[in-house]
Amino acid sequence: MQITKDIETLIDLAISEDYISGDPTTKSLISPSDSGSAIIVSDQEGVLAGIDVALFVFSKFSSITSTKVLLSDGDNLKKGSHIARIEGSLSSILSAERTALNFLQLCSGVATETSKYVEAIHGTKSKIVDTRKTIPGFRRLQKYSVQIGGGYNHRHNLSDGILIKDNHIAAFGGSITNTIKAAKKNAAHTLKIEIEVETLENVQEALDAKADIIMLDNMSTNMMAEAVKLCKGQAVTEASGGVTLSTVKEIAETGVDIISIGAITHSAPNLDISLDITSL
Template identity: 50%
Template sequence: MIDNRNPMYKDNGVCAMYLPQATQRLIELALAEDLDGGDLTSLATIPADLAAKAHVLVKDQGVLAGMEVAAAVCRLVDPALEWQPVLGDGAAVKYGTIVAYLSGPARSVLMAERTLLNFLQRLSGIASKTALYVAKIADTQAKLVDTRKTTPGWRALEKAAVRAGGGANHRFNLGDGVLIKDNHLALGGHDIVGAIQRARAVAPHTTKIEVEVEDLAGVQAALEAGADIIMLDNMSIEAMREAVHLIAGRALVEASGGITLERIRAVAETGVNLISCGAITHSATALDISLDIAINS
């Protein structure tokens, strides 16, 4: 068990074998944030040798995500904790769904409670919001993708939650691909053709070149320069439809900007291949999940 005064006092090494180091560090930071100074209430009121059982209960409708992270929180708080998942990431849940059971030393259960719930609630909220958007375009050719508008330090987890909700991932970081955006073009004299040519000259031959455009003239320039993906930024539905017709399959077409649940269906019906949406990560509402505890007999 970790030291009751500070969760980072001892490194029991039980988390690293399960999750990437970046995620392990995030969990450690979250535990340190919550347990710096220890759990004074539990130390004062709960006997050290008392055991407890608990279940993790959903109090809303949505899609589950973050179960492996919740398990890792328990392992890091105390290897004696036993996490028993009932469902996995991507499972549809509703009010009253039990998604996991947790048992072990009562103090440790309480020490893990808030951190594991914070991860589950946030990530399940993203998966749930993603699923709503995906359902709107399920019978079209368009695929919903996320953006880099993620919580600092949480990107890998939040993008995994998007996948759990049925979406797909765009770039993970700036080194993950070439995406020429408005600020790149502003600094380069708004020369779309030149920007694509310069990118093509230095990027690996396996790298696709994507460029953001705002009008049909930009679409034409991107086509002339041989862009692999053309992002239609904040265009009207009619303009997107015209752009798809102009591109005619010569490049993948991505719609971006102003993508709402009410509008996404109309965007998909223009014929675009991809729809990128920042709201599924930056504006997701946490799914209501609680941990209910009972003393072992």
């Protein structure tokens, strides 16, 4: 992963959060001149993501620290898999450990959770996509990790497209037709218009108003299947709301084009990854 300026700024913020007044534990025990090496190890199965970010953290603590990638983003991890080796200033390795692992565990957790959903719908035409329900400041990393896990990105930010939700409709007077017409009139012609609906009547109204994408919100799979039939050849369909690993296959089997899941970013558990000092 390329370390862009915004990612580097996030890394700097994370380091300053943890290293705000130094590391008295390491300082009291380890000489600045001491050298050593460490290995990053996976403690559970999963999908690796964020290794470049994690290793960049070590370089921030010491310019003479060297790193070697043993596994790359997208590789499958087993318990005990060796991910990367770090060599150089022992005190720098110890002080950077937690911040580096925080990034790596979070990114790998998102990639791993996404991969479970992708695997669950294998053989269907549906795609797993994320949402904007991300940790503030971490959106680029989390959306990158979704891709590593085999998923796709929805909007990165508000400017990426028009997504009319129930509150937009309510704020505009309650009419789906009028809301879509206003969006088409006032927005750039290059932007697709997506609208959230809850009933088959809403679906037909959105189709008549020429919506490009129709979000089927919290529908039963029976209703969703009917909605997909109505939309065929007229609009892209997106299933949303309360999707879980136990329901995603049934949802995909309705023929819906996209399944958006907030849980792959806002609720993905961190992957268990650790760092072990190997030599002094």
